[in-house]
Amino acid sequence: MSNTLPADPRVESLIQRMTLEEKAGQLGVFADMVRPFAPDVNPETNVRNAAEVLEQVRAGRVGTLFNGVGAGAGREIQRVAVEESRLGIPVLLAADVIHGMRTVFPIPLGEAASFEPGLAERTARATAIEATAAGIHWTYAPAVDIARDQRWGRGAEGAGEDVYLGCQFAAARVRGFQGQDLRAPDSLLATAKHFVAYGAVTAGLDYNFVEISEGTLRDVHLPPFKAAVDAGALAVMTAFNDINGIPASANHALLTGVLRNEWGFPGVVVSDYTADMELLAHGYAADEAHATELAFVAGMDMSMQSGYYAAHLPALVESGRVRVEQLDAAVRRVLQLKAAIGLFDDPYRSLDPAREADTSLRAAHEALARDAARRSMVLLKNEGGVLPLRRDARIALMGPFARDMDNIEGCWTLFGDRSRYVSLEAGIRAALPEGAALQVVDGCGLEAPLEGGIEAAVAAAREADVVVLALGEPQRYSGEAQSRVRIELPPVQQALADAVAATGKPVVVLLRNGRALALQGAVRDAQAILVTWFLGSQTGHAVADVLFGDHSPSGRLPVSFPHDSGQQPYFYNHPRTGRPELADMKEFKARWREYPHQALYPFGHGLTYGRIEYGATTVDAPALAWDGEVVVRATVRNAGERAVEEVVQLYVHDRVASRVRPVRELKGFIKLLLQPGESREVEFRLSRVDLAFTRADGTHGAEPGWFDAWVAPSSVTGEPAAFELLSP
Structure with missing residues (x-):
């Protein structure tokens, strides 16, 4: 797909007729309170918020609304924009649709473990079909950040620590979201984010500062964005972090120098949520007008939620601090994007309630979700061939995820159809013959003990031939603002594992996680370890497919699993050192006192059921x-x-x-x-x-x-x- 925005005479005509306020309005991205995905419990508040948003649309002060859902209400938004605003410019409807819409697919990090970019393209295509049916034109995905420090929670949204793998998945997801024709009703505009080096935040602390060499920036963090742009992405989202002291959302050298001048990027640059406002907290801007000027002149076309552009751009132009030609260029890109997806010809594109109600593709998408989930799993260890399990074995399924239905999606899933989620217990029972010996015991909660829980688990283990322990992170542990100091299991889960392992029964650990973890004690020493990430709607069925050998595991680690949290940041493709550790020389070499300079399970590792x-x-x-x-x-x-x-x-x-x-x-x-x-x-x-x-x-x-x-x-x-x- 070409990533160009062809000229449209209607765009130039509109720009000539627009007031400064209307131009600034086209650059504003605001929460869709007409059709919020999580409506306020107070209906009167909803009505008031919706009326205020529609009035802003009517006044030409809104270019894009985000994180709303619904084709019917979307038509009303567009009707107001087209029929009641002065210039009739349609609104872009955007949302955070990251790894599935109604059907939820594995988190992107898990899907990257498949080492199948074509699979990611297929799941992104299915996601686009469902999202556009629900009245969405534009997604704020894929995240293409390279994550070399597993303490950073947003690594769950990307493709891991490797540049080549990251580039392949970035391009595949763009192709999948957008399809072959941007004007097709099921084409979903993609956004490469977060530009740039967000995955390099110091100490893995979300929103933190980034100190980075030019070489590492260009060789590690920029290439996945270039791959996304080359695949046709027409939107890029700025990062929250600064880079060597310059906030990414006001970084002229990157937004204009690299993105526009070096790469010839023709699309739009949108801020992350209130990123322009945060220039004040950075200490980079003196006030709101200054922040607006810095971000806009640097090359940030669209401001999300802060309202700064609407409030300050007209006066900045009138004072000469921002040239009207710069404003027109940004507005032109936004209007050309709307023209490119056909909104000027059909403002009600992707706003068909009949299509939204159509469930004919549900079975196909669930089958794809099941296949994607089983292809994403990574078998780290399988001592004695304990896997696959025999269906006639006495199985004790235990752990806080055994019956859990609240930690299936993973981070950044706003619109999933929870009625279709399959728990581990449900999936395993469905795979077993009637009357099979399956005991299910929780053992503990995600973070807190259950009275008598460990005792019940130990008793069940003693009666079983094999224990299947479903352990891991709660899904809220990964994603935005979920940095961790120690990337380990909650202590209560570790205690459960240690107690059950003491029975001497074979233990299979099903690890649910949004990052690489430092495995300890009985979890590390289990006979088998299967990394299941957060697999989405079909979790239970997919895990059962692999546990019982109907599908041989084929995933590989896209991130290195360390021996200990203290090794972070750790990544396999680290530069050579002048004192590399050698097998026969340990002192005065590049190693820790406690561990060698290597991973417990390295990038690319994964076993099958073959030899x-x-x-x-x-x-x-x-x-x-x-x-x-x-x-x-x-x-x-x-x-x-x-x-x-x-x-x-x-x-x-x-x-x-x-x-x-x-x-x-x-x-x-x-x-x-x-x-x-x-x-x-x-x-x-x-x-x-x-x-x-x-x-x-x-x-x-x-x-x-x-x-x-x-x-x-x-x-x-x-x-x-x-x-x-x-x-x-």
């Missing part, structure tokens, strides 16, 4: 010509007795460079279906483009020299093959 063997990595030539390619190959064999899907990963290391390079970097992956005994030769092609980085002089490109390449099942395994990039 996968990798042959040696080879390259087809020892030299890579400057304008040529090198082919990296390995043979992968399923030596097990079950058909499985294996994620084959390509990593590269630059041995000597003008800036210290990462120990490894992911450069490709492929997911293979392998039948028992089947072997496949996998090949990846590399050119100098794949080896480029921000060099010491600030330019971007590759440098001649020797490289190592691995074809491996994770970021720490395998033996490399070497090749040399020749000079031009």
Whole structure:
């Protein structure tokens, strides 16, 4: 899809006729109180708020409303805009639709564990179909922040710690949301957020400051945004953080210099919620008018919820502090966006109550949600082949998530149809024959003990052949404003695990989480550990599919699981150090007193129900010509007795460079279906483009020299093959 905004003569005609107040109005994004997703309990308040919003629409003071839902009321909003406002400009209707609408899919971090961008594209497409049916034109997704510190809660909304994986999923989600035709009634405008380096907040503290080198900014945090823009994204949302002392929402070098001038981005830049207002709290702006001027001149087109643009832009233009040409350019982009999705031709696009009431796609979307959920799970450990479970085994299902229905969605789910959610107990019971031996015991609450809970759990464990422990974070522990100091299970859950493990029965841990966790004690030592993230509507059925072997786990970690919280920030692709830890030398090397400088479970790790063997990595030539390619190959064999899907990963290391390079970097992956005994030769092609980085002089490109390449099942395994990039 082209990410251009074609000229429309109606846009220029409107700009010529608009007052300064109407222009500022088009740049304002306000809460949709006409059709709020969580209506106030006081009906009179709703009526008053709705009337006030409609009056602002009628006066031409609103360009976009957000987080409202409903096609019928959406038509009334649009009728007022088109028929009762002076210029008849339709309103954009936006919402935070992150990982599902009525049907909820796995959190984005979980879905990234599938290592299947095509899956993310399909779930985003289904999300777009449901959202546009409910009267929404524009979503504030995908989040494409790279999260290298698992204390930061918003890592749940992105694709993890790796740049290459992040780029693949950013582009896939944009394609899925927007579809092939922006004017189609089921096309949902995508927004790449949060621009930029939000995932690099110091100490993983949400909204905190960011100190970052130009090289890391350009090599790690900017590429997923570029991938989203190249995939056709026409909106970018600013971040809350500052970058080296300049708040992202008033950062001219990034919003205009990089986004507009370097990348040629033609779309709109929208603030995150009141981000322009927060320039005052940053100590970057002296007052409201100053904050408005700084944000707008830097390149932030649209202001969300603060009301600053409406209040101050007209006077700023009249005083000369903001040029009218700058104002017109921002308004032009907003109006062109409305024209691009067909609102001028059909203001009631995506506002069809009959389509909203149509449930014919529900079964297909639930089937997709189930498939996405089972493909997102990661099997960390499976000692003694305890998984898959036998259906005739005596199973004790326990833990605070065993029956739970309140922690299925994960963070940032506003519109999910809770009546369709499937608990673990319901899914496991549905997978078992009638009369099967299944005991269900809570054992403890999410954060507090239950009277007699652990005793009941221990008794159930003693009667069982295997214990399935459903543990993890409450869903409110991850997402916005949910930074954690210690990324561990709540103590009461750890106590339950320790007590049950003491019975000596095999333990399978089902880990529900929105980030990598530092596993301790009996949880870390369980016979099997299955990371289930927050899987959405079909949680119970999907987990049962994997537990009983109807689907072999195929997910891989998009984030490194540390030994301890104190290792954060930790990421697999860290730069080399002058004192790397070696197996036979521990003192005076890069390590902690308590732990080595490595993960408990590394990026890319994940097991299947098969036994996968990798042959040696080879390259087809020892030299890579400057304008040529090198082919990296390995043979992968399923030596097990079950058909499985294996994620084959390509990593590269630059041995000597003008800036210290990462120990490894992911450069490709492929997911293979392998039948028992089947072997496949996998090949990846590399050119100098794949080896480029921000060099010491600030330019971007590759440098001649020797490289190592691995074809491996994770970021720490395998033996490399070497090749040399020749000079031009």
